[in-house]
Amino acid sequence: MVSIDHMNAEFYFNRDxxxxxxxxxRKFDYDSDDYPKFSDITRKYNLDVELEASGFTKQMDIDLNKVILNLFSCCLPGHSFNTQII
Known part of the structure; x- marks a missing residue:
């Protein structure tokens, strides 16, 4: 499960x-134009708050995302990651 606040949440949602x-x-030859869209999601429970109670804070998440972006920038020269970290 990925938080809807995760920087890649929409990508993972759409992929799944x-x-x-x-x-x-493929299996049932069934296709529908009616399927879930990321923009239709509303927060029902705040699992992020519960996880923070376990010691993983919002600031830790922000710091982790900065490190990940830094690693990508170092490993993939010439690529820019225009991701806004909240």
Missing amino acids: VECVRTFFK
Whole structure:
């Protein structure tokens, strides 16, 4: 499970939805124009708050994402990562 606040949340959501759609198309020849969209998501529970209670704070998440972006920038010269970290 990935937080909807994660910097790649929409990518992972869309990837997983497409995998399920592809499975049903191949296995059952079923295709529908009605499927979940990331923009339709509303927060029902705040798991982020519960995780923070376990010691993983929002600031730790921000710091981790900065390190990850730094690693990508170092390893992939010439690529820019225009990601806004909240």
